Amino acid sequence: MVFVTHRPVCGLCLRPHRTCICQWVRPTAHAVEVLVLQHPLEVHQAKGSARLLHLSLPHSRLLVGEAFAAPVWPVDGKNTLLLYPDTPLDTAPDLLPPPPLPPEWLQDPSRLRLVVLDGTWRKSRKMLYSSPPLQALPRLALRGLPPSHYRIRKAHLPDQLSTLEATCAALAQLEGDAERFAPLLAAFDGFVGQQAGYLPG
Template identity: 45%
Template sequence: MPTPNKVFALILQHPNEGGHPKNTGELLHRSLRNSELQVGESFTPASLGACLDNAVLLYPGETEEQLEKLTPPEQPSTLIILDATWRKSRKMLHLNPQLARLPRVSLTDPRTSTYRIRSAEHQHQLSTLEASCYALQQLEQNPDRYQPLLDAFAQYMDKLVTFDPNRR
Protein backbone atom coordinates (compact mmCIF):
# COMPACT_ATOMS: atom_id res chain seq x y z
CA MET A 1 0.00 0.00 0.00
CA PRO A 2 1.52 3.37 -1.02
CA THR A 3 2.60 5.82 1.67
CA PRO A 4 0.24 8.85 1.89
CA ASN A 5 2.70 11.73 1.36
CA LYS A 6 1.45 15.31 1.87
CA VAL A 7 4.11 17.06 -0.23
CA PHE A 8 3.74 16.10 -3.90
CA ALA A 9 6.85 14.32 -5.24
CA LEU A 10 7.74 14.92 -8.87
CA ILE A 11 10.43 12.45 -9.89
CA LEU A 12 12.30 13.38 -13.06
CA GLN A 13 14.18 10.31 -14.16
CA HIS A 14 17.03 10.26 -16.64
CA PRO A 15 16.31 7.65 -19.38
CA ASN A 16 19.43 5.64 -18.42
CA GLU A 17 17.98 4.96 -14.96
CA GLY A 18 14.72 3.41 -16.09
CA GLY A 19 16.12 0.15 -17.39
CA HIS A 20 17.88 -0.85 -14.18
CA PRO A 21 16.30 -3.61 -12.11
CA LYS A 22 17.38 -1.53 -9.08
CA ASN A 23 15.38 1.45 -10.30
CA THR A 24 14.79 3.36 -7.06
CA GLY A 25 13.03 6.25 -8.82
CA GLU A 26 10.31 3.91 -10.05
CA LEU A 27 10.23 2.16 -6.69
CA LEU A 28 9.78 5.54 -4.97
CA HIS A 29 6.96 6.50 -7.35
CA ARG A 30 5.14 3.22 -6.73
CA SER A 31 5.61 3.65 -2.98
CA LEU A 32 4.13 7.16 -2.71
CA ARG A 33 0.44 7.92 -3.12
CA ASN A 34 1.04 11.53 -4.21
CA SER A 35 3.76 11.38 -6.87
CA GLU A 36 4.47 11.52 -10.57
CA LEU A 37 7.32 10.02 -12.57
CA GLN A 38 8.47 11.64 -15.81
CA VAL A 39 11.28 10.12 -17.84
CA GLY A 40 13.53 12.27 -19.99
CA GLU A 41 16.55 14.52 -20.14
CA SER A 42 14.77 17.69 -21.15
CA PHE A 43 11.32 18.78 -19.99
CA THR A 44 9.13 21.52 -21.40
CA PRO A 45 7.53 24.01 -19.03
CA ALA A 46 4.17 22.65 -20.24
CA SER A 47 5.07 19.09 -19.24
CA LEU A 48 6.04 20.28 -15.75
CA GLY A 49 2.99 22.52 -15.56
CA ALA A 50 1.85 23.79 -12.18
CA CYS A 51 4.34 21.48 -10.46
CA LEU A 52 6.87 24.32 -10.61
CA ASP A 53 4.64 26.58 -8.50
CA ASN A 54 5.74 26.53 -4.87
CA ALA A 55 8.31 23.81 -5.63
CA VAL A 56 11.80 23.11 -4.36
CA LEU A 57 14.50 21.00 -5.93
CA LEU A 58 16.17 18.35 -3.80
CA TYR A 59 19.72 19.04 -4.95
CA PRO A 60 22.80 20.50 -3.31
CA GLY A 61 23.97 23.91 -4.41
CA GLU A 62 25.51 27.17 -3.38
CA THR A 63 22.19 28.67 -2.32
CA GLU A 64 20.51 25.62 -0.86
CA GLU A 65 18.26 25.90 2.15
CA GLN A 66 18.14 23.40 4.93
CA LEU A 67 14.87 21.47 4.92
CA GLU A 68 14.29 21.86 8.64
CA LYS A 69 14.13 25.65 8.24
CA LEU A 70 11.18 25.50 5.84
CA THR A 71 7.99 25.96 7.81
CA PRO A 72 4.53 27.12 6.72
CA PRO A 73 3.94 29.31 4.75
CA GLU A 74 7.41 28.79 3.18
CA GLN A 75 6.88 25.05 3.05
CA PRO A 76 6.72 23.88 -0.56
CA SER A 77 3.83 21.95 -2.00
CA THR A 78 6.11 20.05 -4.43
CA LEU A 79 9.46 18.34 -3.99
CA ILE A 80 11.23 17.84 -7.31
CA ILE A 81 13.66 14.95 -7.38
CA LEU A 82 16.22 14.19 -10.09
CA ASP A 83 16.78 10.46 -10.48
CA ALA A 84 20.12 10.24 -12.25
CA THR A 85 23.83 9.91 -11.69
CA TRP A 86 25.48 13.13 -10.48
CA ARG A 87 26.92 13.71 -13.95
CA LYS A 88 23.58 13.17 -15.69
CA SER A 89 21.71 15.27 -13.11
CA ARG A 90 24.02 18.24 -13.82
CA LYS A 91 23.25 17.81 -17.52
CA MET A 92 19.52 17.72 -16.76
CA LEU A 93 19.83 21.00 -14.86
CA HIS A 94 21.75 22.54 -17.74
CA LEU A 95 19.08 21.44 -20.24
CA ASN A 96 16.21 22.62 -18.01
CA PRO A 97 16.80 26.19 -16.84
CA GLN A 98 13.33 26.27 -15.24
CA LEU A 99 14.56 23.56 -12.84
CA ALA A 100 17.94 25.20 -12.27
CA ARG A 101 16.15 28.38 -11.14
CA LEU A 102 14.14 26.62 -8.43
CA PRO A 103 15.10 27.03 -4.80
CA ARG A 104 17.28 24.11 -3.75
CA VAL A 105 17.05 22.16 -0.54
CA SER A 106 19.37 19.62 0.99
CA LEU A 107 19.21 17.12 3.80
CA THR A 108 20.28 18.49 7.16
CA ASP A 109 21.27 15.19 8.73
CA PRO A 110 23.32 12.98 6.41
CA ARG A 111 22.56 9.31 6.84
CA THR A 112 24.45 6.20 5.86
CA SER A 113 22.93 4.54 2.84
CA THR A 114 21.54 1.02 2.89
CA TYR A 115 21.75 0.97 -0.92
CA ARG A 116 24.60 -1.51 -1.09
CA ILE A 117 23.99 -2.90 -4.56
CA ARG A 118 25.43 0.14 -6.27
CA SER A 119 28.80 1.58 -5.37
CA ALA A 120 29.10 5.15 -4.11
CA GLU A 121 32.16 7.29 -3.53
CA HIS A 122 31.01 8.36 -0.07
CA GLN A 123 28.91 6.56 2.56
CA HIS A 124 26.47 9.48 2.77
CA GLN A 125 25.51 9.28 -0.91
CA LEU A 126 21.95 8.01 -0.85
CA SER A 127 19.69 6.37 -3.39
CA THR A 128 16.87 8.42 -4.85
CA LEU A 129 14.39 6.59 -2.64
CA GLU A 130 16.36 7.16 0.57
CA ALA A 131 17.12 10.84 -0.05
CA SER A 132 13.52 11.54 -1.01
CA CYS A 133 12.07 9.78 2.04
CA TYR A 134 14.42 11.69 4.37
CA ALA A 135 13.52 14.95 2.62
CA LEU A 136 9.79 14.26 2.91
CA GLN A 137 10.23 13.34 6.59
CA GLN A 138 11.82 16.72 7.22
CA LEU A 139 9.43 18.74 5.04
CA GLU A 140 6.34 17.18 6.55
CA GLN A 141 7.86 17.08 10.04
CA ASN A 142 6.78 13.47 10.35
CA PRO A 143 9.73 11.11 10.81
CA ASP A 144 7.52 8.08 11.40
CA ARG A 145 5.52 8.21 8.16
CA TYR A 146 8.38 7.13 5.88
CA GLN A 147 10.22 4.81 8.24
CA PRO A 148 8.29 1.68 7.14
CA LEU A 149 9.24 2.45 3.52
CA LEU A 150 12.91 2.95 4.48
CA ASP A 151 12.85 -0.28 6.53
CA ALA A 152 11.32 -2.23 3.63
CA PHE A 153 13.99 -0.79 1.30
CA ALA A 154 16.77 -1.89 3.68
CA GLN A 155 15.27 -5.40 3.82
CA TYR A 156 15.06 -5.46 0.03
CA MET A 157 18.75 -4.50 -0.17
CA ASP A 158 19.62 -7.25 2.33
CA LYS A 159 17.82 -9.74 0.12
CA LEU A 160 19.47 -8.54 -3.08
CA VAL A 161 23.01 -8.74 -1.70
CA THR A 162 22.50 -12.42 -0.95
CA PHE A 163 22.60 -12.95 -4.73
CA ASP A 164 25.95 -11.14 -5.08
CA PRO A 165 28.71 -12.45 -2.81
CA ASN A 166 30.88 -9.37 -3.58
CA ARG A 167 28.33 -7.06 -1.91
CA ARG A 168 27.86 -8.85 1.43
Protein backbone atom coordinates in the same frame (compact mmCIF):
# COMPACT_ATOMS: atom_id res chain seq x y z
CA MET B 1 14.65 -19.91 -37.69
CA VAL B 2 14.92 -17.54 -34.71
CA PHE B 3 12.57 -17.76 -31.76
CA VAL B 4 12.08 -14.60 -29.70
CA THR B 5 10.92 -15.08 -26.14
CA HIS B 6 9.77 -12.38 -23.76
CA ARG B 7 9.79 -12.86 -20.03
CA PRO B 8 6.44 -12.08 -18.39
CA VAL B 9 6.57 -8.65 -16.78
CA CYS B 10 4.70 -7.42 -13.70
CA GLY B 11 2.19 -4.78 -14.74
CA LEU B 12 2.82 -2.71 -11.61
CA CYS B 13 6.57 -2.57 -11.05
CA LEU B 14 7.38 -3.34 -14.73
CA ARG B 15 9.97 -5.95 -13.83
CA PRO B 16 10.09 -9.61 -14.80
CA HIS B 17 7.90 -11.66 -12.46
CA ARG B 18 10.96 -13.46 -11.12
CA THR B 19 12.44 -10.18 -9.88
CA CYS B 20 9.17 -8.39 -9.02
CA ILE B 21 9.57 -5.80 -6.24
CA CYS B 22 5.90 -5.30 -5.39
CA GLN B 23 6.34 -7.06 -2.05
CA TRP B 24 8.37 -4.04 -0.90
CA VAL B 25 5.78 -1.40 -1.81
CA ARG B 26 4.60 0.43 1.32
CA PRO B 27 1.81 2.98 0.66
CA THR B 28 2.86 5.99 2.73
CA ALA B 29 0.81 9.11 3.43
CA HIS B 30 2.53 12.39 2.62
CA ALA B 31 1.49 16.03 2.23
CA VAL B 32 4.22 17.25 -0.15
CA GLU B 33 3.63 16.32 -3.80
CA VAL B 34 6.60 14.51 -5.36
CA LEU B 35 7.68 14.65 -9.01
CA VAL B 36 10.48 12.23 -9.90
CA LEU B 37 12.37 13.04 -13.09
CA GLN B 38 14.16 9.86 -14.11
CA HIS B 39 17.15 9.79 -16.42
CA PRO B 40 16.43 7.46 -19.39
CA LEU B 41 19.38 5.20 -18.52
CA GLU B 42 17.82 4.54 -15.10
CA VAL B 43 14.54 3.15 -16.45
CA HIS B 44 15.81 -0.43 -16.76
CA GLN B 45 18.37 -0.21 -13.96
CA ALA B 46 17.45 -3.16 -11.71
CA LYS B 47 19.10 -1.56 -8.68
CA GLY B 48 17.21 1.72 -9.07
CA SER B 49 14.82 2.76 -6.30
CA ALA B 50 12.65 5.36 -8.08
CA ARG B 51 9.92 2.93 -9.16
CA LEU B 52 9.55 1.56 -5.64
CA LEU B 53 9.38 5.12 -4.32
CA HIS B 54 6.73 6.11 -6.86
CA LEU B 55 4.58 3.06 -6.13
CA SER B 56 4.74 3.82 -2.41
CA LEU B 57 3.90 7.53 -2.56
CA PRO B 58 0.26 8.18 -3.60
CA HIS B 59 0.90 11.85 -4.45
CA SER B 60 3.82 11.26 -6.80
CA ARG B 61 4.50 11.22 -10.53
CA LEU B 62 7.43 9.71 -12.41
CA LEU B 63 8.52 11.17 -15.75
CA VAL B 64 11.45 10.06 -17.90
CA GLY B 65 13.76 12.51 -19.62
CA GLU B 66 17.19 14.10 -19.62
CA ALA B 67 16.64 17.69 -20.74
CA PHE B 68 13.54 19.73 -19.98
CA ALA B 69 13.22 22.96 -21.96
CA ALA B 70 9.91 23.85 -20.30
CA PRO B 71 8.50 23.09 -16.85
CA VAL B 72 6.88 19.66 -16.67
CA TRP B 73 4.90 20.54 -13.55
CA PRO B 74 1.56 22.37 -13.66
CA VAL B 75 1.03 26.00 -12.76
CA ASP B 76 -1.48 25.32 -10.02
CA GLY B 77 -0.55 27.54 -7.10
CA LYS B 78 1.82 25.04 -5.53
CA ASN B 79 5.36 26.06 -4.62
CA THR B 80 7.88 23.92 -6.49
CA LEU B 81 11.37 23.28 -5.18
CA LEU B 82 14.24 21.03 -6.28
CA LEU B 83 15.87 18.43 -4.07
CA TYR B 84 19.52 19.13 -4.82
CA PRO B 85 22.60 19.89 -2.71
CA ASP B 86 24.16 23.32 -2.44
CA THR B 87 26.92 23.69 -5.05
CA PRO B 88 28.48 27.10 -4.34
CA LEU B 89 31.78 26.10 -6.00
CA ASP B 90 30.12 25.01 -9.22
CA THR B 91 30.83 27.86 -11.65
CA ALA B 92 29.89 26.14 -14.90
CA PRO B 93 28.85 28.80 -17.47
CA ASP B 94 25.54 27.06 -18.22
CA LEU B 95 24.49 26.82 -14.58
CA LEU B 96 22.45 29.65 -13.10
CA PRO B 97 22.57 30.23 -9.33
CA PRO B 98 19.34 29.02 -7.73
CA PRO B 99 16.97 31.52 -6.15
CA PRO B 100 16.69 31.42 -2.35
CA LEU B 101 14.05 29.22 -0.81
CA PRO B 102 11.35 31.51 0.65
CA PRO B 103 10.92 30.61 4.36
CA GLU B 104 7.16 31.06 4.16
CA TRP B 105 6.95 28.15 1.70
CA LEU B 106 7.92 25.78 4.48
CA GLN B 107 4.94 26.72 6.63
CA ASP B 108 2.43 24.66 4.61
CA PRO B 109 3.73 21.31 3.26
CA SER B 110 0.46 20.68 1.41
CA ARG B 111 1.30 23.55 -0.94
CA LEU B 112 4.75 22.18 -1.79
CA ARG B 113 5.89 20.18 -4.79
CA LEU B 114 9.28 18.47 -4.52
CA VAL B 115 11.15 17.72 -7.75
CA VAL B 116 13.61 14.82 -7.45
CA LEU B 117 16.25 13.89 -10.03
CA ASP B 118 16.78 10.15 -10.37
CA GLY B 119 20.17 9.21 -11.75
CA THR B 120 23.80 8.90 -10.83
CA TRP B 121 25.48 12.06 -9.59
CA ARG B 122 26.90 12.71 -13.07
CA LYS B 123 23.56 12.06 -14.79
CA SER B 124 21.55 14.23 -12.40
CA ARG B 125 24.10 17.02 -12.77
CA LYS B 126 23.71 16.83 -16.56
CA MET B 127 19.92 16.92 -16.19
CA LEU B 128 20.22 20.10 -14.14
CA TYR B 129 22.66 21.73 -16.60
CA SER B 130 20.41 20.84 -19.56
CA SER B 131 17.18 22.12 -18.00
CA PRO B 132 16.79 25.87 -17.36
CA PRO B 133 13.41 25.35 -15.60
CA LEU B 134 15.15 23.17 -13.00
CA GLN B 135 17.88 25.74 -12.48
CA ALA B 136 15.18 28.35 -11.77
CA LEU B 137 13.79 26.41 -8.81
CA PRO B 138 14.72 27.07 -5.18
CA ARG B 139 16.67 24.15 -3.78
CA LEU B 140 16.22 21.99 -0.73
CA ALA B 141 19.52 20.64 0.60
CA LEU B 142 19.53 17.87 3.18
CA ARG B 143 21.49 18.11 6.40
CA GLY B 144 22.63 15.64 9.07
CA LEU B 145 21.80 12.51 7.11
CA PRO B 146 22.34 8.97 8.40
CA PRO B 147 24.58 6.60 6.42
CA SER B 148 22.97 5.14 3.32
CA HIS B 149 21.77 1.52 3.29
CA TYR B 150 22.15 1.46 -0.49
CA ARG B 151 25.07 -0.94 -0.56
CA ILE B 152 24.31 -2.30 -4.04
CA ARG B 153 25.44 0.87 -5.84
CA LYS B 154 28.68 2.74 -5.42
CA ALA B 155 28.54 6.19 -3.81
CA HIS B 156 31.26 8.71 -4.54
CA LEU B 157 30.66 10.68 -1.34
CA PRO B 158 29.61 9.41 2.11
CA ASP B 159 26.42 11.51 2.19
CA GLN B 160 25.07 10.31 -1.18
CA LEU B 161 21.80 8.43 -0.82
CA SER B 162 19.50 6.48 -3.10
CA THR B 163 16.59 8.37 -4.65
CA LEU B 164 14.20 6.68 -2.21
CA GLU B 165 16.29 7.44 0.87
CA ALA B 166 16.89 11.07 -0.14
CA THR B 167 13.22 11.68 -0.90
CA CYS B 168 12.09 10.15 2.40
CA ALA B 169 14.61 12.34 4.23
CA ALA B 170 13.37 15.42 2.37
CA LEU B 171 9.73 14.65 3.11
CA ALA B 172 10.54 14.04 6.77
CA GLN B 173 12.37 17.36 6.87
CA LEU B 174 9.56 19.28 5.16
CA GLU B 175 6.70 17.60 7.02
CA GLY B 176 8.41 17.20 10.39
CA ASP B 177 7.57 13.51 10.74
CA ALA B 178 10.40 11.05 10.20
CA GLU B 179 8.58 8.12 11.81
CA ARG B 180 5.96 8.04 9.07
CA PHE B 181 8.59 7.02 6.52
CA ALA B 182 10.25 4.36 8.69
CA PRO B 183 8.18 1.44 7.26
CA LEU B 184 9.10 2.43 3.70
CA LEU B 185 12.79 2.68 4.60
CA ALA B 186 12.59 -0.72 6.30
CA ALA B 187 11.03 -2.16 3.14
CA PHE B 188 13.83 -0.54 1.14
CA ASP B 189 16.30 -2.61 3.15
CA GLY B 190 14.41 -5.70 1.98
CA PHE B 191 14.56 -4.46 -1.62
CA VAL B 192 18.32 -3.91 -1.32
CA GLY B 193 18.74 -7.42 0.09
CA GLN B 194 16.75 -8.87 -2.80
CA GLN B 195 18.87 -7.07 -5.38
CA ALA B 196 22.10 -8.05 -3.59
CA GLY B 197 21.02 -11.67 -3.89
CA TYR B 198 21.19 -11.39 -7.67
CA LEU B 199 24.78 -10.15 -7.64
CA PRO B 200 27.63 -12.63 -8.16
CA GLY B 201 29.27 -13.69 -4.91
